[in-house]
Amino acid sequence: MSDKIDSLTSDLQHVSTPWLTPFYEKLQKTYHQGRFAHGLLFTGSSGIGKQKIAKQLAQFLLCTNKQNNDACFQCHSCQLINANNHLDFHLLEAEKNKSIGIDQVRLLTEKLNERPQLGNNKVVLIKGAEQLTESAANALLKTLEEPQGDSYLILLARTHHQLMPTLLSRLQQTHLHSPDDQTLINWLYQLGYQVSDLGVLRWFQNSPLALLNHLKLLQQDPSLDTRRQCVEGLFNLLYQPINLFSFSSLIAKDVEQNLLLLFHLLHDIHRLKLNDNQLNEDAIYYFALPQLQLWQIQLSLKSLRTLSTEILTTRSLLVEHSALKKELLINALLIKIKNKFKESTPC
Numbered sequence: 001m002s003d004k005i006d007s008l009t010s011d012l013q014h015v016s017t018p019w020l021t022p023f024y025e026k027l028q029k030t031y032h033q034g035r036f037a038h039g040l041l042f043t044g045s046s047g048i049g050k051q052k053i054a055k056q057l058a059q060f061l062l063c064t065n066k067q068n069n070d071a072c073f074q075c076h077s078c079q080l081i082n083a084n085n086h087l088d089f090h091l092l093e094a095e096k097n098k099s100i101g102i103d104q105v106r107l108l109t110e111k112l113n114e115r116p117q118l119g120n121n122k123v124v125l126i127k128g129a130e131q132l133t134e135s136a137a138n139a140l141l142k143t144l145e146e147p148q149g150d151s152y153l154i155l156l157a158r159t160h161h162q163l164m165p166t167l168l169s170r171l172q173q174t175h176l177h178s179p180d181d182q183t184l185i186n187w188l189y190q191l192g193y194q195v196s197d198l199g200v201l202r203w204f205q206n207s208p209l210a211l212l213n214h215l216k217l218l219q220q221d222p223s224l225d226t227r228r229q230c231v232e233g234l235f236n237l238l239y240q241p242i243n244l245f246s247f248s249s250l251i252a253k254d255v256e257q258n259l260l261l262l263f264h265l266l267h268d269i270h271r272l273k274l275n276d277n278q279l280n281e282d283a284i285y286y287f288a289l290p291q292l293q294l295w296q297i298q299l300s301l302k303s304l305r306t307l308s309t310e311i312l313t314t315r316s317l318l319v320e321h322s323a324l325k326k327e328l329l330i331n332a333l334l335i336k337i338k339n340k341f342k343e344s345t346p347c
């Protein structure tokens with residue numbers, strides 16, 4: 001499953017991100033006016049398109065034949081950027097759960113002191129800037145204090161809170177916001193997805209690219225058997241004496257996929273509630289309709305939303321931090337689900 005997600009994520013580099021276009025055009029304008037900052041920070045949630053816009057900007061800065069204010073997408077430089085093989089473009093990113101240390105930053109700043117190899121500019125992109133150690137951030141500061149005329153530094157982070165104030169004060173910071181519903185719906189429609197369910201949009205509100213990924217995964221129809229086991233697991237969790245083990249170990253087998261399936265189980269219950277106890281053809285738990293109809297009576301909309309958020313939060317925690325105690329987090333989640341059902345069941 002993670003391989004699948006990786007390949008989908010790499011597909012996304014060719015997807016447009018219209019909600020970022022006004023910002024990108026503004027950056028181009030400031031460049032042509034000679035007011036472009038040497039240090040930029042883009043913040044925003046994961047899946048908002050930070051990396052895409054940074055890459056687009058790097059292509060623009062490095063293009064040797066800028067046309068109509070944008071990159072030409074054809075020159076040697078543009079081709080090398082597309083092939084991830086440009087000598088004046090340097091990417092630094094933390095390995096999973098590791099920090100970015102001073103040695104990595106020094107290597108980069110040395111490159112920034114050299115002359116550009118191909119065109120007139122050099123671009124360094126630092127992904128996950130919150131992972132910079134204090135000394136690494138200090139090393140960057142020096143570069144930002146004495147910027148070379150042709151060097152540009154772009155930092156990406158979810159929020160600015162973990163960055164040193166001294167570093168922040170030398171960066172031009174922009175927080176990237178999510179598109180509104182209509183922009184999101186139109187964008188998905190152009191990509192071939194029709195989303196009429198605002199619930200799904202709400203859950204992925206801040207991460208359009210994650211939403212797209214999610215829709216692509218759904219299309220691939222995760223195995224019916226695992227879905228059946230999810231319904232069975234939830235049934236046993238609710239009506240059998242406390243024994244989390246079998247459901248918990250089913251989820252633990254593939255946290256990324258199975259928590260998404262559990263999320264969809266609640267999502268289909270949610271749709272039943274909103275849709276006169278009927279499921280659309282595209283519901284992935286259509287085979288368990290009678291059971292889901294009973295469950296929708298037991299859970300309020302509020303409880304369903306709370307639990308859905310809990311599932312997605314646990315899922316991202318476990319996917320992003322492999323060192324966390326998987327079983328403990330899954331069990332805690334299952335107990336929350338059980339308690340919500342208990343709370344809502346009339347005695």
Ligand SMILES: [Zn+2]
Binds near residue numbers: 071
């Ligand atoms: Zn070009």
